[in-house]
Amino acid sequence: AQSVTQLGSHVSVSEGALVLLRCNYSSSVPPYLFWYVQYPNQGLQLLLKYTSAATLVKGINGFEAEFKKSETSFHLTKPSAHMSDAAEYFCAVKNTGNQFYFGTGTSLTVIP
């Protein structure tokens, strides 16, 4: 069975500071991994995805994530936080089959 753990349900950073949102997965085979962002009263929007090409994946809005098999991690980072980055972020894993397994989400607050 697949699962995703997002450490920290709430993260606060100052504007301009590094954003680090953690995601660990459990999977018996190399998975496909995704990060989604959800703004208030909106659906989920894809930020980036890992599909076994490069381990460092660049996404939209300056976000990137690194797949580390040895750590079973896929942490999301952004060098400099912007006020518009305040949102809920979800990590998801998908492999054989057609189910996405989502984490419980991390709410990012950006402090001016």
Next chain:
Amino acid sequence: ETGVTQTPRHLVMGMTNKKSLKCEQHLGHNAMYWYKQSAKKPLELMFVYNFKEQTENNSVPSRFSPECPNSSHLFLHLHTLQPEDSALYLCASSQDIADNTEAFFGQGTRLTVV
């Protein structure tokens, strides 16, 4: 035009009512999904359709009844719901159900059962 459109955006219904949620995708995708998003819980996959055929039903109560008349439209028919069914219901689509295809989500329907 947005890729995945859900209507209505908000719905309040009594426990004895019957209502339907609608989802339409304009992306030419072949797979469509219903998810339930409740506070403090992971997104719960409810149903998956691939080429109009249901491929997943994650032990969803029968008071939720999906319908997929074609690859572009997906409905969720609701009847005799419970207050704990109040949640954000998200529709999504993907090119197909292959492992590496991402899902595109609609904006959701905020359902309140009173």
